[in-house]
Ligand SMILES: O=C(O)CCC(=O)C(=O)O
């Protein structure tokens with residue numbers, strides 16, 4: 621694992637992005653996949669093209685997180701010690717992530733180009749499990765820039781199926797991808813709904829020099845397998861449970 625962020629920088633991207641291959645071990649990956657699978661079924665939200673778990677809970681309508689700890693299996697060793705020793709969230713308002721979305725994509729599934737929005741500090745740290753996947757990065761068009769200026773809240777889908785990505789990031793299993801600042805605020809990201817990622821190589825994959833297993837991808841593509849992501853973020857608005865109970869008149 622790289623021990624400082626600078627060596628992990630994806631230099632060909634605008635804004636700030638970092639890629640660390642082998643961020644977790646094979647044993648840690650297996651343990652995390654077991655914990656995701658062991659969550660009770662109501663934990664899953666079923667969307668048309670993927671399913672998702674939200675920890676510790678979904679945000680309220682006003683994008684507020686009711687304060688609650690993340691479970692230990694999402695905290696250790698990913699946040700403590702690894703994120704902390706890399707200083708990943710040190711400039712975020714809470715100094716650490718307080719929210720994790722877990723997305724599972726089967727072959728053929730994906731997520732439309734979107735932005736994560738104003739509910740979060742503009743930094744996402746994604747741990748990939750199970751299989752590789754390509755994250756596509758799109759520049760916002762004028763209309764989308766305008767929307768952002770209007771202060772759109774939360775995740776917004778931008779349905780442009782024929783649109784070509786400006787950059788492609790290949791996320792290997794057990795890797796960490798960090799995207800922040802301009803890349804968070806001025807670009808959209810998405811995952812193609814396909815059962816195969818093709819045309820891969822140094823000419824098309826912007827983090828190619830940082831991959832662990834370049835040789836495996838030199839043949840140009842791979843068939844998708846189930847890939848699970850843990851996306852760590854800092855939700856800006858947090859309501860203390862005590863205050864919430866007071867507000868509800870509970871003593
Ligand atoms: O699975 C991923 O890597 C991306 C997920 C994502 O964009 C999101 O949950 O907002």
Ligand SMILES: [Fe+2]
Nearest residue numbers: 734735736809
């Ligand atoms: Fe997203």
